[in-house]
Amino acid sequence: MAYNAIQDNLYNYYLTAYTPKSVTKYDTHKRSELRSLYNSMVKLNKESPLYLIPNARESAKLAVGIKENARVLRNQIASLGGLNESELLQKKVAYSDREDIVTAEYIGDVTNAGDGEEVPSLELSVRTLASEQTNLGNFLPSDQGIPLAEGTYSFDIGINDLNYEFQFNINNGETNLDIQNRLSRLISNAGIGLKAEVVSGEDGTTSLKIQSEAMGLKPSQNEIFTVSDDNTSKTSGVVGYLGIDFVSHQATNATFLLNGEEREAYSNNFTLGKLYEVNLHGVSADDDDVATIGLKRDSESLADNISQLAGNYNNFLKAMDAYKDSRDGMDRLRGEFSGVASLYKEQLHTIGLEVQDDGHINIDEDALSAATEDDDIKDRFQVVRDMTQQLYRKTNQISLNPMKYVNKTVVAYKNPGHNFANPYVTSNYSGMMFNYYC
Secondary structure: OOOOOOOOOHHHHHHHHHOOOOOOHHHOOOHHHHHHHHHHHHHHHHHOOEEEOOOHHHHHHHHHHHHHHHHHHHHHHHOOOOOOOOOOOOOOOEEEOOOOOEEEEEOOOHHHOOOOOOOOOEEEEEEEOOEOOEEEOOOEEOOOEOOOOOEEEEEEEEEOOEEEEEEEEEOOOOEHHHHHHHHHHHHHOOOOOEEEEEEEOOOOEEEEEEEEOOOOOOOOOOOOEEEEOOOOOOEOOHHHHHOOOOEEEOOEOEEEEEOOEEEEEOOOEEEEOOOEEEEEOOOOOOOOOOEEEEEOOHHHHHHHHHHHHHHHHHHHHHHHHOOHHHOHHHHHHHHHHHHHHHHOHHHHHOOOEEEOOOOOEEEOHHHHHHHHOOOOHHHHOHHHHHHHHHHHHHHHHHHHOHHHHOOOEEEEOOOOOOOOOOOOOOOHHHHHHOHHHO
């Protein structure tokens, strides 16, 4: 079949729906892990029956959706300290006593943080926040016809040491607002690190505003981006008429005091000493107005980790509800997943985790906080670690064979003792994605 550019083809669906999800360090693997994964796939393929998929396009969407959501949950579980039993749910949690000024996340090694004793607290006083560059064009009557002649116009935008040319047409009868809206879409959809919008002024006027996504200026920079049509390939004049080369607000760096020492950053999000990732939100009243960031006690960190785990688990079930029309397969998946929590229902209740009939987990914050203060904290919360390991194993199984939960018709079972590895049984979703490109 020739290349088919239909809107819902599966390859484009995969790219637009899933690539925006962040990639973490848990998406990288050692050679031994890849070998183990390969051997597991061979074993599954060898034992799986042959089947037909009645609706390949919808089934591929379902399989990819299941696999990706399982991967996200797996990475979220891993981020709560690690995947070894000794590290599970041991992630240290940072605090800030002035979250209106700064928030923080601990990014250091779990094994090197002993109840906050080996990780220093830091004091920050924020002087200025980092900001974007903004170009604001002339305010023009929105319904007035544009006085430029018909034809093809172009202008250049320089950003990140690259130069981009934008071309567009001006047609008879078009207004200022028509051109401003067109350029706003053209610039925003270009994906070069700029966003544009049309803003309203007084007396029915509008202006085209262009803003950088990046913040701050490096020592060698004067501007993040420039707009010009001095040496463009088509008709010039639109930059001067619209005034979009005017820098109304120059980008600025974040400046702050760290333990009394002056510091500067190009963004409001940065790391400190490979220990904390901080986000600046506000400016201190003066240099003596400081925010302290440090590590919470182990008991408080454990409670936060468990709350985050329950939230991630509930989010996975919610994501699976989006595929409820797929009937039998999704009922089986949801039942297997919620069954893990139900297995520990009574023990979870004693520490403030309430497993609902639909599988979701509600948290009694007071009961959970009280449980973390008990002397036998390790024994009381072993049940959560056991459940978490079960969830982790389940996400691996789902990622390995998402086709298990797709409705299909079995054609033939393998001959026991004489079977062989079929490379396309558990990986049918891969073939379906490229089915319309062959």
